[in-house]
Amino acid sequence: MRRRRRYPATPRWQWCEDWPRCRCQEFVDHWIEQAKHDDDGITFEQFQSCTELLLYYLMCLASNCPDATARRWSKQQLETPFFRRERIRLIALGVPLP
Numbered sequence: 001m002r003r004r005r006r007y008p009a010t011p012r013w014q015w016c017e018d019w020p021r022c023r024c025q026e027f028v029d030h031w032i033e034q035a036k037h038d039d040d041g042i043t044f045e046q047f048q049s050c051t052e053l054l055l056y057y058l059m060c061l062a063s064n065c066p067d068a069t070a071r072r073w074s075k076q077q078l079e080t081p082f083f084r085r086e087r088i089r090l091i092a093l094g095v096p097l098p
Helices: 023-037 044-064 068-078 081-093
Strands: none
Touching: 023 044, 044 068, 044 081, 068 081
């Protein structure tokens, strides 16, 4: 039987007061709109930037979101191999992660 990873509970005073209209969500909305209206697709650099922003968004959501369902979903996403590789890649490049 596999043990579930336990995350420390975030105190209410650390929750994001602006969610769901916070800056993190605005970044995600921007990329969604850009993907909808861009017929040529996105470049590799834009894709890399988008994945980094998404990684930061998921980390912010996992630690600061007042919605328990959104926190749980973002923690599940961060445990996928794709985002695990992204975190390792950014750490190897010396990018500070929250």
